[in-house]
Amino acid sequence: MSLIDTGTAPAPAGPAQPARMSRARIYYIVIAVIFAFFIVRALLGADDLTSAGAIRAALQLAVPIGLAGLGGVWTERAGVTNIGLEGMLIVGTLFGAWAGYQWGPWSGVVVGLFAGAVVGALHAIATVVFAVDQIVSGVAINILAVGVGGVLGKVFFEGKEAASERQSPPIPDMGTWSIPGIDGPLGDLEAKHWVVLSDLAGILRGIFVGLSPLTVLAIALVPLSWLILWRTGFGLRLRSCGENPVAAETLGVNVYRTKFLAVVISGAFAGLGGVYLVTVSSGTYLEGQVGGRGFIGLAAMIFGNWTPLGTAAGALLFGYTDALRLRSDDSSVPALLAFAAVALIFLALRQMWRIYRTDGPSALLRRLSPSAVWLVAVGVFAGFVALGVSAADGWGTTGIVTLGILIAAGLGYVGVRLGRRTEAGPLTLYLPTAVVLGVLTLTGFEVPNQFVGVTPNIVTLLVLAFATQRLRMPAADGLPYRRGEGS
Numbered sequence: 450m451s452l453i454d455t456g457t458a459p460a461p462a463g464p465a466q467p468a469r470m471s472r473a474r475i476y477y478i479v480i481a482v483i484f485a486f487f488i489v490r491a492l493l494g495a496d497d498l499t500s501a502g503a504i505r506a507a508l509q510l511a512v513p514i515g516l517a518g519l520g521g522v523w524t525e526r527a528g529v530t531n532i533g534l535e536g537m538l539i540v541g542t543l544f545g546a547w548a549g550y551q552w553g554p555w556s557g558v559v560v561g562l563f564a565g566a567v568v569g570a571l572h573a574i575a576t577v578v579f580a581v582d583q584i585v586s587g588v589a590i591n592i593l594a595v596g597v598g599g600v601l602g603k604v605f606f607e608g609k610e611a612a613s614e615r616q617s618p619p620i621p622d623m624g625t626w627s628i629p630g631i632d633g634p635l636g637d638l639e640a641k642h643w644v645v646l647s648d649l650a651g652i653l654r655g656i657f658v659g660l661s662p663l664t665v666l667a668i669a670l671v672p673l674s675w676l677i678l679w680r681t682g683f684g685l686r687l688r689s690c691g692e693n694p695v696a697a698e699t700l701g702v703n704v705y706r707t708k709f710l711a712v713v714i715s716g717a718f719a720g721l722g723g724v725y726l727v728t729v730s731s732g733t734y735l736e737g738q739v740g741g742r743g744f745i746g747l748a749a750m751i752f753g754n755w756t757p758l759g760t761a762a763g764a765l766l767f768g769y770t771d772a773l774r775l776r777s778d779d780s781s782v783p784a785l786l787a788f789a790a791v792a793l794i795f796l797a798l799r800q801m802w803r804i805y806r807t808d809g810p811s812a813l814l815r816r817l818s819p820s821a822v823w824l825v826a827v828g829v830f831a832g833f834v835a836l837g838v839s840a841a842d843g844w845g846t847t848g849i850v851t852l853g854i855l856i857a858a859g860l861g862y863v864g865v866r867l868g869r870r871t872e873a874g875p876l877t878l879y880l881p882t883a884v885v886l887g888v889l890t891l892t893g894f895e896v897p898n899q900f901v902g903v904t905p906n907i908v909t910l911l912v913l914a915f916a917t918q919r920l921r922m923p924a925a926d927g928l929p930y931r932r933g934e935g936s
Contacts, residue, residue: 482792484645485788485791485792485795486498486499486788487499487644487645487648488644489784489787489788489791490644490648490784491642491643491644491648492787493783493784493787495781495783495784496642496647497773497776497781498773498781498784498785499647499648499651499652500639500651500655501635501636501639501651501652501654501655501658502655502776503651503655503769503772503773503776503781504651504652504654504655504656505655505656505659505660506772506775506776507655507765507768507769507771507772508655508656508660508664508765508768509661509664509729509730509768509772510730510767510768510769510771510772510775511761511764511765511767511768511769512663512664512667512668512722512725512729512764512768513538513722513723513725513726513730513739513742513746514722514742514745514746514749514764514767514768515667515671515722515746515749515760515761515764515765515768516667516670516718516719516721516722516725516746517534517535517537517538517718517719517722517742517743517745517746517747517749518746518747518748518749518750518753518760518761518763518764519670519671519674519718519746519750519757519760519761520534520537520569520714520715520716520717520718520719520722520746521534521715521746521747521750521760522674522678522750522753522755522756522757522760523674523678523687523711523714523715523718524569524711524712524714524715525691525750525755525922525923525926525927526678526687526688526691526711526755526923527687527688527690527691527707527708527711527712528690528691528692528694528708528923528925528926528927528928528930529572529573529576529577529583529708529711529712529926529927530583530584530587530926530927531569531572531583531587531712531715532583532584532587532588532591532743532744532747533568533572533586533587533588533589533590533591533594533743534587534715534719534743534744534746534747535591535594535739535741535742535743535744536568536587536590536591536592536593536594536595536743537565537568537569537590537594537715537716537719537720537723537743538565538719538720538722538723538726538739538742538743539594539595539598539723539739540561540564540565540567540568540594540597540598540720540723541561541562541564541565541719541720541721541722541723541724541726542561542598542723542724542726542727542734542738542739543564543597543598543601543602543605543723543734544557544560544561544563544564544720545557545558545560545561545564545720545723545724545727545728545734546605546606546617546620546727546728546733546734547560547601547605547606547617547734548560548561549561549620549621549724549727549728550609550617550618550619550620550621550733553621554620554621554622554623554663554728555623557620557724557727557728558663558721558724558728561720561721561723561724561727562717562720562721562724563717563720564720565716565717565718565719565720565721565723566713566714566716566717566720567716568590568594568716568719568720569712569713569714569715569716569717569719569720570709570712570713570716571590572586572587572590572712572716573708573709573712573713575589576712577705577708577709577712577930578705578709580929580930580931583927584927591743598736599614599736602614602615602617602734602736605617606618606734615735615736616733616734616735616736617727617733617734618733619732619733620727620728620732620733620734622732623661623662623663623728623729624661624662625659625660625661625662626660626661626662626665627657627658627659627660628657628658631653631654631657631658632654632658635650635651635653635654635658636650636654638650639651639654661728661729663724663725663728663729664725664729667721667725670718671757671758671760671761672757672758674757675756675757675758678757686702686707687707687710687711688923689702690702690704690707690708690711690925690930691923691924691925691926692923692924692925693924693925694708694925694930698932704930704932705932708930719743719746722742722746723739726738726739726742745767746760746764748763748767749763749764749766749767750763751763751920751922752766754920754921755920755921755922755923773785783889783890786886786889786890787886787887787890789882789883789886790882790883790884790886790887790890791883793879793880793882793883793886794879794880794883794887796875796879797876797879797880797883800874800875800876800879801813801817801876804816804876815871816871816872816873816874816876817873817876817880818867818871818873819864819865819867819868819871819873819876819877820864820873820876820877820878820879820880820881822860822861822863822864822867823860823861823864823877823878823880823881824880824881824884825860826856826857826858826860826861826864826881827857827881827884827885829853829856829857829860830853830854830856830857832853833849833850833852833853833854833856833857834850834853836849836853837849837850837853864877865877
């Protein structure tokens with residue numbers, strides 16, 4: 450008798466797992482999205498979206514975020530949560546500027562990287578050696594870095610030429626690298642504003658012309674981190690500490706030393722990100738210039754599913770939206786809204802076709818009903834806003850708009866309940882959101898500057914809200930570990 454055929458009842462089947470998308474299909478989807486983006490750019494004349502300047506600015510803004518996120522990958526893959534990356538970035542800016550203006554930018558790189566590693570070691574001593582709560586330690590480092598930055602800024606820079614306690618003297622430029630012979634031809638092609646060809650020319654020119662050596666180094670660290678973490682014995686041991694440190698210890702891995710080293714490397718990456726801010730992005734140290742990039746780096750890490758390549762993609766997304774905000778091109782944000790509307794319509798049609806093929810037309814109509822309710826809610830809100838504006842002298846704009854918000858919120862709640870009952874899923878939001886974005890684009894709605902200013906933060910929230918559904922963090926990330934638990 451077979452060992453399998455024991456006569457016992459078969460184990461109950463678990464919940465059906467969603468089919469994994471093949472790598473080739475992912476590539477096709479990415480290429481299709483990029484081409485759709487090019488077409489929307491050409492139709493709306495938003496040439497800055499793929500210009501060399503926008504791409505170069507996006508890279509400059511993405512590198513500090515990416516380095517912080519990469520530091521997060523190293524430490525969280527080893528099972529230690531590090532929300533102190535913001536403080537490590539601050540320390541990197543301070544010491545990088547201090548050494549950079551005196552002995553040159555590359556001295557600033559070495560000193561800033563070392564300073565970040567020292568702060569990382571401080572976090573490692575607290576969390577790995579003394580098992581302090583990792584969140585508390587990270588918050589303490591962030592607060593400490595702000596305070597120490599204020600004090601040391603006064604010590605380092607006050608009284609120096611062209612400096613103050615909040616600003617360092619200018620740091621010498623590192624220079625730029627370019628691939629010879631491509632600037633002119635790519636610039637000519639970009640200036641023609643042809644769809645696809647000019648877009649690709651602008652992107653290539655932004656990547657390969659006028660690039661700082663530190664940008665090249667930061668880009669090289671992404672595949673290098675992947676190689677070390679996923680293709681070496683050390684990387685395997687490090688990741689085992691983040692998945693199951695008890696099992697790793699039983700197999701002879703020195704869990705304490707591995708976690709400690711990962712957190713120190715994480716601090717070094719963040720310190721390098723701080724150096725980049727003062728050396729390449731601004732050319733000087735300014736108090737408060739980090740501006741939450743350490744936290745956005747953590748968001749990029751989560752978006753990238755705790756992998757170096759995914760983290761780099763997330764950093765590019767956040768850097769790109771930030772670059773469009775800084776360049777203040779009036780056509781860029783409406784073009785992005787139009788592209789988002791097209792993408793949502795595509796997702797809605799794809800979902801509707803799947804439902805129609807598997808469950809039939811009646812199921813499709815049933816699952817579309819929550820979208821209809823949401824559309825009515827949006828229409829009611831827009832109608833009350835228009836009524837409030839036109840009748841401001843009568844009923845009062847505030848009262849009418851408030852009434853509209855209450856009615857729309859009630860209808861939205863009905864839509865949510867109906868969506869749950871019909872199991873409509875994301876289809877509930879695809880069509881209403883696409884309609885709203887499409888109407889805003891077609892009517893030439895001017896996006897308020899306040900909204901444009903917080904675009905990176907909104908993108909961060911949206912990305913985390915939608916991306917975290919299919920992500921998986923290391924199993925032992927953030928959990929305390931004691932030596933000898935595996936013996």
